[in-house]
Amino acid sequence: MSEYKYLFQPLKVGNLVLQNRVIFGPHVTNHWPNHLPDDRTVAYYEERAKGGVGMIIIGASPVDETANYAPFVQCGLWSDDCIPGLRKIADATHKHGTPLCVQLVHPGIHQEPEYDPDGHVAVAPSEIPAIEIPFNIPKELSVDEIHEIQDKFAAAAERAQKAGLDGVEIHGAHGYLLSAFLTPLKNKRTDQYGGSLENRARFLLEVMSKVRERVGPDFVVGCRISSSDMIDGGVEPEDIAKVAAMMEAADNMDFLHVSVGLYRSMSVMIPSHVSGLEPGYQADLTAEIKAAMKSTPVFMVGRINDPMLVDRLIADGSADACVIVRELIAEPEFVNKAKENRIDDIRPCAYWNQSCLAHIFMGMRVGCQMNAAAGNELKLGKDTLVKAATPKRLLIVGAGPAGLETARVAIERGHQVTIFEKGTETGGQLNMMARMPGRSEVRNWMDWLLRQVESSGKGDIRLGSEITAENIDEILAAEAPDEIIVATGARAAADGRSSVTTEPIPGHDLPHVFTYEDLLGAEPAGEIGKRVLIVDELADRIAPGIAQMLADAGHDVEIMTRWPSIGHESLVRWGDLAPVYEALDELGVQTTTDSWLGSIEAGYVTAFNIYSMREWQIDVDTVIFSTMKYANNALAKLIGDRANVPVHLVGDAIAPRQVADAVADATKLAYEI
Ligand SMILES: Cc1cc2nc3c(=O)[nH]c(=O)nc-3n(C[C@H](O)[C@H](O)[C@H](O)COP(=O)(O)O)c2cc1C
Ligand code: SF4
Structure with a gap:
C-alpha cells in the first residue's frame, strides 16, 4: 500500500x-x-x-x-x-x-x-x-x-x-x-x-x-x-x-x-x-x-x-x-x-x-x-474455483490464447501442465494482431497470461516442440499425461475459399499470392509488390490493419470485400470505425465493396460484383487473402488414435472463432478437468 x-x-x-x-x-x-x-x-x-x-x-x-x-x-x-x-x-x-x-x-x-x-x-x-x-x-x-x-x-x-x-x-x-x-x-x-x-x-x-x-x-x-x-x-x-x-x-x-x-x-x-x-x-x-x-x-x-x-x-x-x-x-x-x-x-x-x-x-x-x-x-467467478480432487498431469498442445488460458486455470486448480508449442513464440494468432500498426496493446494480456503460467512453477512451456506422427509415442511415454488438450488453433485459408464461391480461387497457388499469416507471422514470407490487393471476407481488424501497414510502407493498396463496407458492422460495434477509416483515407487506400475474385493471373485479377456479376480486371503485383480460416484439428485425430487418455479440443481447433470464444472454451474446460 x-x-x-x-x-x-x-x-x-x-x-x-x-x-x-x-x-x-x-x-x-x-x-x-x-x-x-x-x-x-x-x-x-x-x-x-x-x-x-x-x-x-x-x-x-x-x-x-x-x-x-x-x-x-x-x-x-x-x-x-x-x-x-x-x-x-x-x-x-x-x-x-x-x-x-x-x-x-x-x-x-x-x-x-x-x-x-x-x-x-x-x-x-x-x-x-x-x-x-x-x-x-x-x-x-x-x-x-x-x-x-x-x-x-x-x-x-x-x-x-x-x-x-x-x-x-x-x-x-x-x-x-x-x-x-x-x-x-x-x-x-x-x-x-x-x-x-x-x-x-x-x-x-x-x-x-x-x-x-x-x-x-x-x-x-x-x-x-x-x-x-x-x-x-x-x-x-x-x-x-x-x-x-x-x-x-x-x-x-x-x-x-x-x-x-x-x-x-x-x-x-x-x-x-x-x-x-x-x-x-x-x-x-x-x-x-x-x-x-x-x-x-x-x-x-x-x-x-x-x-x-x-x-x-x-x-x-x-x-x-x-x-x-x-x-x-x-x-x-x-x-x-x-x-x-x-x-x-x-x-x-x-x-x-x-x-x-x-x-x-x-x-x-x-x-x-x-x-x-x-x-x-x-x-x-472468483469464489467458484475449486481445487481438483486429484491433481493431474496435463499435456497441452499449442500455446495460443486457448492453450495458455486452459493452462492458467488448470494450474489454479492444482494441475501440473506441460505445453508443447511448435512455433518459436507463444500467443498464436494474437501475435499477428499485435504486429499491425497501433494494435500492439493486446500483447499486455498475452504477457500477463504467460506470466501467470510461468510464475506458478507448475507450467512448463516448450517452444519449438512439434508433435508429429514420428515422435508422438515417445512424447506420450515420456510425459505420461493424465489428459491431453489440443489447442492448435486455426490457419488462414491459403486457397482463398470463402462463402462467396465456396471453392478455391483459381490462381491461389501463384507465387504472388499470400495470406495474412504469411505477412504477419514471426518470419514474414515473400516479396510484396508495389500494387497490392487485399481480399477480405473476415470483415475484422486484419484487412484494414494490413492495408495500413503496407500503405505506410509505400505500397498502393486496395481492399476488396464481399461486404457492403470494410469491417462490416464489426468496426462500428468495436468503436474502431472513425480511427480506422480516417487512417485508410489518409493513406490513400482504395476500397471496393460487394465484390470478389473470379481468378488470379500473373499481373492481374478478374473481379466481379457479387450482386450484378459484372466483371472487370485489376492490375496487381501481390494478392493477400484475408478469407476464411480452417481449424487445425488433424493433430487431435492423431493423438486420439495413439493416446489412451482423454483428449479434449479447445478454442479455434474446434472451429475458428473470436478470441473471446477461445478464452471461454478454455476456462470452462479447465473447470471440468
Ligand atoms: C459496454 C459499455 C457501456 C457503457 N455504458 C455507459 C453508460 O451506461 N453510461 C455512461 O455514462 N457511460 C457508459 N460507457 C462509457 C464508460 O462509462 C466510460 O466512460 C468509457 O468506457 C471509458 O472508460 P474506460 O476506458 O475505463 O472503459 C460505457 C462503456 C462501455 C464499454
Ligand atoms: S472485452 Fe472489453 S473489458 Fe474485456 S478486454 Fe476487451 S475491451 Fe477490455
Missing part, C-alpha cells in the same frame, strides 16, 4: 466516505432481463465490490418507460418494480463496504423505435436526427413535456433511495437528452431552453434541483457531463466549466463526473486500442473543468488501467477519483491486487471492445473477451 500516496486515501462524497479513489463506472450491461436484475446481475456487481472498488455506479437506467433506451435493456427506473432487485444489489455491495449509485438517463434521440416493441418515438430539443441512426427523426419536446420528464428523473431517484442505494448520477453526457439540450449541435430552440448557454443548461439544472428536492440533503446526487463534444460547433471545455460552476453554485451536486464526447465521437468517448489515445487521455480536459470547481469532488475516466496512473492523475490535480469501466470488467480485483502489491497479477484489458461494447450493441449481456468470468460470476 505504501507505494501509493492517493489511491487508498478516503474521499468524502456528499455524506459518503469512499475507501479509495477507484470507482467502477457506469456502463450499460444488458444484464436486466425485462428491465429487472437477476442473480447474475447481482453477482456481477458484487464481484467488483469484493475486488475492493471505492464505489459502484450502475450504468444508464431509463427514468421514462416511453423512452426505455431500446435497443439496450437496462434497469427500468420508471416503476417501483425495480426496487426489490436494486435492493439486492445494494445489499450485496454493502456487504463489502462498497457504496452503490445508479445513473439516471433519458436517452433522447438514442431511443430507437425500431427496436422498441411499443415503438415509442425519440424526443429531443429540436428535430435533428442522430447521425448514426438511420431515419430516426425525433419529436421536439414542448415545455410541459420537459417538466414531465424532470419529474420522472425525481421519481426515479426516489426509487433508488427507497431501494437502499447511496446515490444517483444524472446522465448529462454523451448526447443523451440532457446533453443534447446543452449542445448547440442538437439544440436549435428559441425558448427558455435554447439559445444562450444558461438556457441550454436550464433543463439539466432543473433536473438536479428537482431530484435534490425529492431525495433530501443526505442522499448523494452527482452529475456526469461531457467536457467537450469533440465536434466542430459543439460544446467546448470552457462552456462546460461554466455549466459545472452553475451546478456547484446551485448547491445540489455532490460530485461531478467528467467524460467526453457524443455518440458521433464514440471513438474518443469509449476508445478502442486503435484510437491512439493514451491511458488517462482525458486528464487535461477534466482538469479544465475541475479548475472551475470550488469544493465539489471531480471524477475522471478514460482507459485508466494502472494503479500507479490513478495515483498520478490525482497527484497531478486532474481529478479527485478515477472512474474505471473496462479494466474492471476485465479485472474485478484491480484494487485488491494493487493493495497487495500484486501489480503483475492484474489482468490487462485489451481495449478491443469485443465482448463489452460490441455485446451491448448486439443486445447481449456484457462480458469480457479476456475474462470469461465477467457476466458469468455465478459459474466462473
Whole structure:
C-alpha cells in the first residue's frame, strides 16, 4: 500500500466516505432481463465490490418507460418494480463496504423505435436526427413535456433511495437528452431552453434541483457531463466549466463526473486500442473543468488501467477519483491486487471492445473477451474455483490464447501442465494482431497470461516442440499425461475459399499470392509488390490493419470485400470505425465493396460484383487473402488414435472463432478437468 500516496486515501462524497479513489463506472450491461436484475446481475456487481472498488455506479437506467433506451435493456427506473432487485444489489455491495449509485438517463434521440416493441418515438430539443441512426427523426419536446420528464428523473431517484442505494448520477453526457439540450449541435430552440448557454443548461439544472428536492440533503446526487463534444460547433471545455460552476453554485451536486464526447465521437468517448489515445487521455480536459470547481469532488475516466496512473492523475490535480469501466470488467480485483502489491497479477484489458461494447450493441449481456468470468460470476467467478480432487498431469498442445488460458486455470486448480508449442513464440494468432500498426496493446494480456503460467512453477512451456506422427509415442511415454488438450488453433485459408464461391480461387497457388499469416507471422514470407490487393471476407481488424501497414510502407493498396463496407458492422460495434477509416483515407487506400475474385493471373485479377456479376480486371503485383480460416484439428485425430487418455479440443481447433470464444472454451474446460 505504501507505494501509493492517493489511491487508498478516503474521499468524502456528499455524506459518503469512499475507501479509495477507484470507482467502477457506469456502463450499460444488458444484464436486466425485462428491465429487472437477476442473480447474475447481482453477482456481477458484487464481484467488483469484493475486488475492493471505492464505489459502484450502475450504468444508464431509463427514468421514462416511453423512452426505455431500446435497443439496450437496462434497469427500468420508471416503476417501483425495480426496487426489490436494486435492493439486492445494494445489499450485496454493502456487504463489502462498497457504496452503490445508479445513473439516471433519458436517452433522447438514442431511443430507437425500431427496436422498441411499443415503438415509442425519440424526443429531443429540436428535430435533428442522430447521425448514426438511420431515419430516426425525433419529436421536439414542448415545455410541459420537459417538466414531465424532470419529474420522472425525481421519481426515479426516489426509487433508488427507497431501494437502499447511496446515490444517483444524472446522465448529462454523451448526447443523451440532457446533453443534447446543452449542445448547440442538437439544440436549435428559441425558448427558455435554447439559445444562450444558461438556457441550454436550464433543463439539466432543473433536473438536479428537482431530484435534490425529492431525495433530501443526505442522499448523494452527482452529475456526469461531457467536457467537450469533440465536434466542430459543439460544446467546448470552457462552456462546460461554466455549466459545472452553475451546478456547484446551485448547491445540489455532490460530485461531478467528467467524460467526453457524443455518440458521433464514440471513438474518443469509449476508445478502442486503435484510437491512439493514451491511458488517462482525458486528464487535461477534466482538469479544465475541475479548475472551475470550488469544493465539489471531480471524477475522471478514460482507459485508466494502472494503479500507479490513478495515483498520478490525482497527484497531478486532474481529478479527485478515477472512474474505471473496462479494466474492471476485465479485472474485478484491480484494487485488491494493487493493495497487495500484486501489480503483475492484474489482468490487462485489451481495449478491443469485443465482448463489452460490441455485446451491448448486439443486445447481449456484457462480458469480457479476456475474462470469461465477467457476466458469468455465478459459474466462473472468483469464489467458484475449486481445487481438483486429484491433481493431474496435463499435456497441452499449442500455446495460443486457448492453450495458455486452459493452462492458467488448470494450474489454479492444482494441475501440473506441460505445453508443447511448435512455433518459436507463444500467443498464436494474437501475435499477428499485435504486429499491425497501433494494435500492439493486446500483447499486455498475452504477457500477463504467460506470466501467470510461468510464475506458478507448475507450467512448463516448450517452444519449438512439434508433435508429429514420428515422435508422438515417445512424447506420450515420456510425459505420461493424465489428459491431453489440443489447442492448435486455426490457419488462414491459403486457397482463398470463402462463402462467396465456396471453392478455391483459381490462381491461389501463384507465387504472388499470400495470406495474412504469411505477412504477419514471426518470419514474414515473400516479396510484396508495389500494387497490392487485399481480399477480405473476415470483415475484422486484419484487412484494414494490413492495408495500413503496407500503405505506410509505400505500397498502393486496395481492399476488396464481399461486404457492403470494410469491417462490416464489426468496426462500428468495436468503436474502431472513425480511427480506422480516417487512417485508410489518409493513406490513400482504395476500397471496393460487394465484390470478389473470379481468378488470379500473373499481373492481374478478374473481379466481379457479387450482386450484378459484372466483371472487370485489376492490375496487381501481390494478392493477400484475408478469407476464411480452417481449424487445425488433424493433430487431435492423431493423438486420439495413439493416446489412451482423454483428449479434449479447445478454442479455434474446434472451429475458428473470436478470441473471446477461445478464452471461454478454455476456462470452462479447465473447470471440468
Ligand atoms: C459496454 C459499455 C457501456 C457503457 N455504458 C455507459 C453508460 O451506461 N453510461 C455512461 O455514462 N457511460 C457508459 N460507457 C462509457 C464508460 O462509462 C466510460 O466512460 C468509457 O468506457 C471509458 O472508460 P474506460 O476506458 O475505463 O472503459 C460505457 C462503456 C462501455 C464499454
Ligand atoms: S472485452 Fe476487451 S475491451 Fe472489453 S473489458 Fe474485456 S478486454 Fe477490455
